[in-house]
Amino acid sequence: DTAVSQTPKYLVTQMGNDKSIKCEQNxxxxxxxxxxxxxxxxxxxxxxxxxxxxxxxETVPNRFSPKSPDKAHLNLHINSLELGDSxxxxxxxxxxxxxxxxxxxxxxxxxxx
Amino acid sequence: GQSLEQPSEVTAVEGAIxxxxxxxxxxxFYGLSWYQQxxxxxxxxxxxxxxxxxxxxxxxxxxxxxxxxxxxxxLQELQMKDSASYFCAVxxxxxxxxxxxxxxxxxxxxxx
Numbered sequence: 231d232t233a234v235s236q237t238p239k240y241l242v243t244q245m246g247n248d249k250s251i252k253c254e255q256n257x258x259x260x261x262x263x264x265x266x267x268x269x270x271x272x273x274x275x276x277x278x279x280x281x282x283x284x285x286x287x288e289t290v291p292n293r294f295s296p297k298s299p300d301k302a303h304l305n306l307h308i309n310s311l312e313l314g315d316s317x318x319x320x321x322x323x324x325x326x327x328x329x330x331x332x333x334x335x336x337x338x339x340x341x342x343x
Numbered sequence: 344g345q346s347l348e349q350p351s352e353v354t355a356v357e358g359a360i361x362x363x364x365x366x367x368x369x370x371x372f373y374g375l376s377w378y379q380q381x382x383x384x385x386x387x388x389x390x391x392x393x394x395x396x397x398x399x400x401x402x403x404x405x406x407x408x409x410x411x412x413x414x415x416x417x418l419q420e421l422q423m424k425d426s427a428s429y430f431c432a433v434x435x436x437x438x439x440x441x442x443x444x445x446x447x448x449x450x451x452x453x454x455x
Contacts, residue, residue: 261441263441270447271380271428271447271448272445272447272448273386273430273445273448274445275442275443275444278441278442280441285439285441286439286441286442320385320386324441327440328373328435328440328441329434329435329439329440329441329442329443330373330374330376330391330393330434330435330443331376331388331391332386332388332443333388334385334386334387335385336384336385337384337385
């Protein structure tokens with residue numbers, strides 16, 4: 231199936247740990263994104279890459295580091311996890327030179343205890 | 344800065360019509376999008392308005408008025424499966440061709 235996929239779907243970890251979330255899209259899109267959706271369902275952009283180049287870098291703690299090994303993959307590494315990092319993280323991608331239509335992955339529910 | 348406002352919750356009856364409004368404060372943006380998200384699911388794209396007026400896609404229509412900084416999503420012939428959260432989003436903009444700013448979402452509950 232053509233889609234945006236993320237692994238893992240669920241991630242439960244303790245404070246202070248380091249974890250990574252992986253994202254892959256086989257839609258042939260040039261641009262990929264990471265969003266954070268909090269418990270109130272507020273969806274906020276974190277990062278975006280276009281052809282492996284960082285183009286959006288919102289005000290996010292530097293414990294969060296994205297990496298794009300190629301234009302089909304965008305990973306998110308989080309260091310020293312905190313309780314407030316608990317959220318659902320969505321990866322998305324968009325075609326062409328505009329982000330107006332974005333295709334979202336299924337999300338990764340991160341719970342920090 | 345940019346901000347969007349939409350009602351937090353709307354309830355409607357199956358078969359009815361419901362309108363979800365979105366007002367925004369922003370400048371230099373290119374369009375207004377709508378996304379649907381079921382509980383536990385991913386946001387999925389519904390529509391995009393770059394120009395003023397009404398865009399129709401099946402049972403869903405979306406409207407934009409740039410002069411009023413206002414848009415709405417109209418859902419007709421409501422079905423139980425339409426129960427979900429609906430997000431309006433502004434963007435892209437002159438600052439970024441790729442950035443969308445999302446509203447806080449409207450939870451639609453469709454009752455039998």
